Structure formats: C-alpha cells, structure tokens
Amino acid sequence: xxxxxxxxxxxxxxxxxxxxxxxxxxxxxxxxxxxxxxxxxxxxxxxxxxxxxxxxxxxxxxxxxxxxxxxxxxxxxxxxxxxxxxxxxxxxxxxxxxxxxxxxxxxxxxxxxxxxxxxxxxxxxxxxxxxxxxxxxxxxxxxxxxxxxxxxxxxxxxxxxxxxxxxxxxxxxxxxxxxxxxxxxxxxxxxxxxxxxxxxxxxxxxxxxxxxxxxxxxxxxxxxxxxxxxxxxxxxxxxxxxxxxxxxxxxxxxxxxxxxxxxxxxxxxxxxxxxxxxxxxxxxxxxxxxxxxxxxxxxxxxxxxxxxxxxxxxxxxxxxxxxxxxxxxxxxxxxxxxxxxxxxxxxxxxxxxxxxxxxxxxxxx
Amino acid sequence: xxxxxxxxxxxxxxxxxxxxxxxxxxxxxxxxxxxxxxxxxxxxxxxxxxxxxxxxxxxxxxxxxxxxxxxxxxxxxxxxxxxxxxxxxxxxxxxxxxxxxxxxxxxxxxxxxxxxxxxxxxxxxxxxxxxxxxxxxxxxxxxxxxxxxxxxxxxxxxxxxxxxxxxxxxxxxxxxxxxxxxxxxxxxxxxxxxxxxxxxxxxxxxxxxxxxxxxxxxxxxxxxxxxxxxxxxxxxxxxxxxxxxxxxxxxxxxxxxxxxxxxxxxxxxxxxxxxxxxxxxxxxxxxxxxxxxxxxxxxxxxxxxxxxxxxxxxxxxxxxxxxxxx
Numbered sequence: 038x039x040x041x042x043x044x045x046x047x048x049x050x051x052x053x054x055x056x057x058x059x060x061x062x063x064x065x066x067x068x069x070x071x072x073x074x075x076x077x078x079x080x081x082x083x084x085x086x087x088x089x090x091x092x093x094x095x096x097x098x099x100x101x102x103x104x105x106x107x108x109x110x111x112x113x114x115x116x117x118x119x120x121x122x123x124x125x126x127x128x129x130x131x132x133x134x135x136x137x138x139x140x141x142x143x144x145x146x147x148x149x150x151x152x153x154x155x156x157x158x159x160x161x162x163x164x165x166x167x168x169x170x171x172x173x174x175x176x177x178x179x180x181x182x183x184x185x186x187x188x189x190x191x192x193x194x195x196x197x198x199x200x201x202x203x204x205x206x207x208x209x210x211x212x213x214x215x216x217x218x219x220x221x222x223x224x225x226x227x228x229x230x231x232x233x234x235x236x237x238x239x240x241x242x243x244x245x246x247x248x249x250x251x252x253x254x255x256x257x258x259x260x261x262x263x264x265x266x267x268x269x270x271x272x273x274x275x276x277x278x279x280x281x282x283x284x285x286x287x288x289x290x291x292x293x294x295x296x297x298x299x300x301x302x303x304x305x306x307x308x309x310x311x312x313x314x315x316x317x318x319x320x321x322x323x324x325x326x327x328x329x330x331x332x333x334x335x336x337x338x339x340x341x342x343x344x345x346x347x348x349x350x351x352x353x354x355x356x357x358x359x360x361x362x363x364x365x366x367x368x369x370x371x372x373x374x375x376x377x378x379x380x381x382x383x384x385x386x387x388x389x390x391x392x393x394x395x396x397x398x399x400x401x402x
Numbered sequence: 403x404x405x406x407x408x409x410x411x412x413x414x415x416x417x418x419x420x421x422x423x424x425x426x427x428x429x430x431x432x433x434x435x436x437x438x439x440x441x442x443x444x445x446x447x448x449x450x451x452x453x454x455x456x457x458x459x460x461x462x463x464x465x466x467x468x469x470x471x472x473x474x475x476x477x478x479x480x481x482x483x484x485x486x487x488x489x490x491x492x493x494x495x496x497x498x499x500x501x502x503x504x505x506x507x508x509x510x511x512x513x514x515x516x517x518x519x520x521x522x523x524x525x526x527x528x529x530x531x532x533x534x535x536x537x538x539x540x541x542x543x544x545x546x547x548x549x550x551x552x553x554x555x556x557x558x559x560x561x562x563x564x565x566x567x568x569x570x571x572x573x574x575x576x577x578x579x580x581x582x583x584x585x586x587x588x589x590x591x592x593x594x595x596x597x598x599x600x601x602x603x604x605x606x607x608x609x610x611x612x613x614x615x616x617x618x619x620x621x622x623x624x625x626x627x628x629x630x631x632x633x634x635x636x637x638x639x640x641x642x643x644x645x646x647x648x649x650x651x652x653x654x655x656x657x658x659x660x661x662x663x664x665x666x667x668x669x670x671x672x673x674x675x676x677x678x679x680x681x682x683x684x685x686x687x688x689x690x691x692x693x694x695x696x697x698x699x700x701x702x703x704x705x706x707x708x709x710x711x712x713x714x715x716x717x718x719x720x721x722x723x724x725x726x727x728x
Contacts, residue, residue: 046507050496057495241491241552244455245508246480399477401457 039254043247047255051229055259061225069217069267073274076213084170089113089136090128092120095144103140103156112170113138125159135161136171207282210275211366212335215297215358217271218264219329222298225260226305227318230397235315243399253394257302264298265291285365289372293365296379297358300386304354307389310396329355357381406433408560408591409454414463416449423449425614426463431593431607434586438605439595440703446614447595448488451564454593455483468560481509484553488564490545492552494538498529501537502552509556519555527551527581543574550581554590561585563594567601579604603699610706617706622699629697631655631667631705632675638687647686653678656704667701 055061089107093100107113116134119125125137137159141147147155160171233239242252268291275281283290305322312318330336332346333355339347350356357378364370364378372379409431416424424446431437439447452458454467456476465472470479492501502523506516524530527547532540540548546566553561563582567575579601582592594605602608603622610618618625638644641659648654648666656667668675679692 040510042507042510046504049507050493050500050504053500054493054495236494237487237489237491238493239491240457240487240489241485243457244480244483244485244487245505246477246510247508248477399457400459400473401452402459 039248039251040246043245043251044255047247047252048258051256051259065221065263065267066270068221069271070274072217073210073213073271074278076209077275077279084166085111086114087112087136087167087170088116088134089138090125090134091115091118091138091140092122092125093118093138093140094142095140097145099148100140100144100156104138107138107174110174112174122159129159129161132161135164135167207279207367208363210271210279210281211362212359213275214268214271214294214362215333215355216330216335218267218294218298218358219301219326219355221267222260222264222301223305223308223322223325224319225263226256226302227308227312227322228315229256230306230309231312231315231318234313240401243401249394249397249399253303253306253390253397256306257299260302261295261298264302265295268294268298281366283366284369285371289365290362292372293358293361293379293382296382296386297354297361300354300382300389303386303389303393306393307396310393325353329353332356334359351381354382354385357385407431408433409437409465409467409593411454411465412463414450414453414460414465416446416453416458416461423614424453424460427614427616429609429616429619431591433591434589435606436582436586436592436594436604437607437609438602439593439609439611440597440599440602440699441595441611442597442707444613445611447611448564449614450611451562451593451595455479455485455562481556482559484556484558484561486549486553486561486563486566488568490549492537492545492548494536496537497534498537498540498548499524499533501548502555505552505555511556523551523555542570543577546570546574546578547581550578554585559590561590561592561594563592565595565597567596567598575601599698599700599703602703608699610703612707618702622702625702626697626699629702629705630670631697631701632670632672633695633697633701634666634668634675634679635693635695636664636666636679636683637662637691637693638683639689640687643686644683644690647683651682655708656701665695665701667704 091104093104104115108115113136117128119128122139125134125139128134129137139157139159141156144155147153158171158174160168162168230239233242247255272283272290276283304325308318308321312321328349332342332350333339333353334350335355339350339356342350361372361375361378361382364375365372407430409429411427411429414424414427414429415422427446427450429450439450441447449458453460454465454472456473456479459473467479468482470476472479493504496504499520502520503516506520511519524533527550529544529547529551532544532548537545537548549566550563553563567578570578575598582594586592594601596602605622608618608620608622608625609616620628636644641662641664644664645657645659648657648664653669653672654666655669658665666679668679672678676692676694680690683690683692
C-alpha cells in the first residue's frame with residue numbers, strides 16, 4: 038500500500054537537500070578516497086624497514102656480513118652506529134629506533150663455539166608486530182650461523198595461497214569497503230529523522246498522508262544509490278592503485294555490498310528513532326563503529342578472539358560482510374557457498390527496518 | 403442544529419505528567435467559519451489543536467473531526483486537513499517551488515493538476531517572484547505566506563493554524579487575515595490560535611482558554627456585550643496616586659495604564675459605578691475625568707481569566723499597555 042507519489046516526494050526531497058549539502062557530498066567521496074589511500078598504505082602487517090641501530094664491537098668481516106645480510110632482508114633499516122649499550126637503550130627509550138643490534142667484541146669466537154648466541158638483538162617489545170618480526174630475524178641469524186658447518190635443515194616449507202606476495206593491502210582493501218560503508222551509511226540515516234525533529238519539519242511531515250514506511254524507504258533509497266558509487270570508487274582505487282585482485286564475480290560483490298549498505302542504513306534509521314538529538318544519534322553510530330572495526334575480523338583474525346567477543350561479532354553486520362567480501366573478492370568463493378552470511382545480513386536488515394518502523398509513530402507523544 | 407459541525411469534542415483532556423494541559427474541553431465548531439483559540443502561552447491551545455488533528459493522543463474524551471473518529475481515523479483525516487505549525491516547518495534548504503512541489507506529491511495531487519495548483523497558489527500568495535529563492539532566506543511574512551500556501555495546496559476542508567502570525571509585522575498580519583477570509587469564502591473552516599487581541603476580534607467564534615480550561619466561547623461581539631464589568635476611562639493630573647487608591651478597592655477588577663489615562667474594569671455589583679469611582683478618587687485628584695467606554699475583547703479576556711488566576715494583591719490589576727500576552 039505504498040504510494041509511489043509520496044515515496045517519490047520523500048526521495049526527491051532527500052536528494053535536493055543532499056545536493057545542497059556540500060559538506061556531506063564531500064564526505065561521500067572524500068572519506069573513501071582518503072581512507073583507502075591512508076589505510077591501504079598504512080595498515081601493513083608485514084613489517085619492513087624497522088629503524089635499527091648497530092653497535093659493532095667486533096668490526097670484523099663476518100660482523101659486517103651479518104649487518105649487510107640483515108639489511109638485505111629488508112626487515113630492518115640501519116639508521117646509525119653507536120659505541121655503547123647505553124646509547125642503544127637511549128634510542129630505544131625515545132622511540133628513535135625499535136631494534137638495537139649488539140655485536141660483541143668476541144663475535145668471531147662465539148660463532149665458532151656455537152653454545153652461546155653470537156650476537157644480540159635489543160627489541161622494543163611494546164609493539165607485538167615488531168617483536169614478531171624481530172623474532173623472525175633470529176632464524177635468519179641461525180641460518181647464517183650454520184651455513185659454514187652444515188646445510189640448513191628445512192622442517193616445513195610454507196606455500197601461500199591467494200596472496201603470494203604477502204601484501205597486506207590485498208587483505209585490507211576489501212575489508213576497508215565494509216569499514217567505510219559502516220562509517221558513512223550509519224551516520225547518514227542516524228541523523229536524518231532526528232534532524233527533521235530538531236528543525237521542526239517533523240511536525241509538518243507527520244501531518245501529511247506520508248506513511249512511516251514511505252518515509253523510511255524514501256530516506257534509505259538515495260543512500261543506496263550513493264553506496265553503489267562508493268563501492269565502485271573503492272573497488273576502482275583498490276584495483277588501480279593497490280593491484281587488489283578481484284577473483285570472484287563482480288556482480289556478486291555488488292549484490293553483497295547493496296545488502297550490507299541497506300543493513301547499515303536501516304540500523305541508522307533505528308538509531309534515528311531512538312535518539313532525541315543529532316548528537317545522541319552520532320554517539321550511537323560511533324558506539325557501533327568501534328566494535329565493528331575491532332571485532333569484525335577487519336583488524337584482528339576472528340579465530341583469535343575470545344568466545345564472548347565472537348558472539349558479539351556475530352551480531353555485527355560488518356563481521357558477515359568481511360567474510361563475504363574477502364571470500365568472493367580474494368578467494369573466488371561463490372555466493373551460494375557463503376549463503377548463511379548473506380542471510381544473516383538480510384535478517385539483520387529486516388529486523389532493524391521493522392524495529393525502526395515500529396518505533397516511529399506519526400505522533401508527537 | 404442546522405449548521406454542519408466540522409469539529410466536535412467532548413470532555414477532551416490531556417495531561418503531561420502532573421500538568422493538566424487540557425481539562426475537560428467541549429467544543430463544537432461550525433463549517434465555513436474562523437474559530438479562534440485565545441489564551442496566553444501554556445493555556446493548552448497547541449495541545450488541543452494537536453489532539454484535534456491526531457498528532458497527540460488524548461488522555462480522555464471523544465473527538466470527531468469531519469465525521470472521523472480521532473485519533474483512530476487520523477490517517478484518513480490527514481488528506482482533508484491543512485496544518486500550519488507554530489514553528490516554521492517547511493524545509494529551509496529547499497527553494498519555495500521545491501517545498502510546494504514536495505507538498506503536492508506528499509498529498510498525492512494528480513500529475514496534471516499539480517503544476518496548475520502550484521502556479522495558482524504561487525500567484526494567490528504573491529510568491530511567484532520568490533519561486534527559485536531558498537526558503538531559509540525568506541522574511542517572516544514571506545515564510546508565513548509560504549506556510550499557508552503549502553497548507554492549502556491540496557484544497558483541505560479544514561485548516562489548523564497554530565499561532566500563524568507570531569513574529570510577523572502588522573501589515574503582513576492584516577494581509578494574512580484577508581487570505582483567511584477568502585479561504586472561508588471558498589468553503590474552508592479554519593481553526594486558529596492566537597494571542598493577539600485584534601486577531602481574536604476578527605474570528606467568527608472565539609474560545610478563551612486558560613490553564614487548559616475553556617473560560618468563554620461565543621462570538622466576539624456577544625462576548626463584549628455580555629462582559630461582566632463596567633469599563634471606564636480615567637484621566638487626571640497624576641496617574642500614580644490614582645492607581646494606588648484604585649488598588650485599595652476590591653470592586654476594581656483590573657486597571658491598565660495607557661499613557662496618561664487609566665482603563666478600569668469595575669465589578670457589575672456596583673449599582674452606580676461612575677459615582678462609586680468619583681467618590682473613591684475625588685479626594686486624590688481634583689481635575690479628575692471619568693468617562694464610561696465600551697468594552698474591548700481584551701477586557702473580555704481579562705475578565706475571563708481573572709477567576710482562574712488570582713493575582714497577588716500588591717500586583718493586582720497593574721498591567722502594562724500591551725496588545726498581546728507573552
């Protein structure tokens with residue numbers, strides 16, 4: 038029983054208002070571009086060029102070999118040479134370097150003896166990712182160690198599927214689609230009804246024959262179109278700048294993204310019916326944003342989280358979207374294989390839309 | 403009763419927590435007339451209006467508007483009524499034409515008649531030159547014209563206007579009221595709330611509300627004729643001593659200073675009011691001039707709200723020369 042005329046009235050009004058809201062237009066296109074460039078480059082879990090200071094007390098051929106081998110690994114970047122441990126510690130403390138390489142004066146003898154470590158790495162352990170990278174360096178060192186005496190024994194050989202070059206961007210960009218859509222879409226609709234109320238437009242609006250459903254749909258539809266453009270923009274930037282592969286079907290990526298956008302918009306609408314002011318609505322949007330980013334698997338692997346966190350994560354649309362988008366985009370999974378995730382998103386959307394429609398009354402009391 | 407009643411409500415009440423905003427209100431508003439609600443802020447004018455068009459649920463009582471039971475059939479009513487909220491409620495970031503176009507679609511005006519109705523309305527309310535202007539930049543009077551235009555675009559049978567002229571200049575107010583009479587001439591019934599006395603006097607029927615209670619309901623002319631007080635104008639050399647002397651009498655119900663004159667409402671209990679005043683004031687002022695004058699709607703309002711709101715004796719009756727109440 039939806040009147041197309043009234044739905045069109047709301048839709049067109051939203052577009053007119055949006056057209057004049059330069060700031061929001063800027064955000065629609067600015068947020069994806071800035072975030073994708075920022076995070077595409079910055080979120081990098083395979084660490085390279087960790088600033089490292091060296092104290093080479095041996096100053097022999099083998100010690101120089103060790104230093105150049107370390108640098109050749111690209112994990113560290115030698116920023117300077119010092120004479121004392123104190124100087125290394127000072128640089129670690131101030132954060133100038135994250136690793137200090139100490140080569141003792143008896144380096145040659147230690148190399149021969151094999152019972153004691155030949156050299157020492159002083160590592161800033163506050164960042165676990167850097168610590169893990171430094172630990173990898175020790176295997177390199179042992180490798181160097183044993184080179185002279187015996188051939189290195191390989192226990193495992195690791196083969197990488199889907200991301201042979203081990204680039205973080207490949208994992209980050211599809212995840213970013215979800216994060217950016219969550220950030221923009223929830224905010225758009227969460228303030229939309231509250232703004233009408235704050236500006237006094239709602240009293241007129243609820244005195245027209247426009248129904249709750251027409252109002253909700255009319256407010257969601259323009260942003261679905263905008264979301265479509267945002268997804269296209271992020272995909273284009275991801276492919277052109279970061280060479281992210283699109284292994285699966287592009288159509289399926291869009292289907293999944295549209296459902297996810299709708300789920301975020303309906304969640305925003307629900308916030309809008311709960312909030313009394315635009316500020317409250319924004320706070321609710323932020324309240325959902327942080328757990329989405331931290332628990333959805335975008336930042337940390339889902340399997341590493343405690344069970345309770347996993348339960349919470351299952352309630353967030355972003356969790357399901359991350360699984361869908363990474364599956365389709367990077368591993369070439371088909372939508373039919375990931376159907377439960379898609380159904381979870383559709384369910385979330387329907388429940389929030391129903392709740393929002395139920396909460397919104399065409400009355401002032 | 404041979405005149406069709408557009409709005410009827412019985413024992414209509416609404417409370418917000420412990421505040422009784424509207425208290426057992428009975429109304430009967432005839433077709434094709436301007437019916438006014440007069441009362442100070444907080445007297446329940448807006449609350450009543452909102453209940454009548456289904457925006458607020460009554461705590462108790464029955465409402466029937468255009469033959470529909472409210473709030474049960476409020477959605478059906480929305481097609482037939484126009485509403486102008488107290489606060490400007492159209493979109494500031496749309497142009498004048500866009501706002502009207504939005505309203506036309508919101509009320510399902512058929513495509514063909516839409517453009518025609520908008521053009522008609524624009525010219526009727528002198529908005530044509532402003533069509534492309536952003537609504538937020540309009541003056542108070544222009545905004546008010548646009549609000550009325552938007553509320554009447556779909557030719558409603560009944561108009562609810564909640565303090566439509568507050569903050570609008572006198573000339574715009576006069577023009578606005580001319581438009582209202584034109585609408586009534588077209589067959590529209592208008593319910594308007596105001597706190598301007600001159601506007602109240604222009605209504606066909608007038609209900610005076612005070613603290614949610616209807617204290618008077620008649621045509622303004624009848625209200626003035628039936629006023630329960632004698633009205634006098636008093637002039638003298640010095641006003642202040644006269645005021646102090648008048649304040650001592652329990653029979654003086656109200657006085658208002660207008661420049662160097664006093665307007666005094668005297669209880670009807672006094673058989674010969676002019677003599678009474680002469681005797682009371684002669685010792686104070688020798689050059690006293692006491693003239694009986696006809697009551698105004700403001701006198702009616704003062705009398706109607708007197709019993710409900712007894713003022714402290716010290717401040718009794720000293721009102722300033724203001725034509726409306728804030």
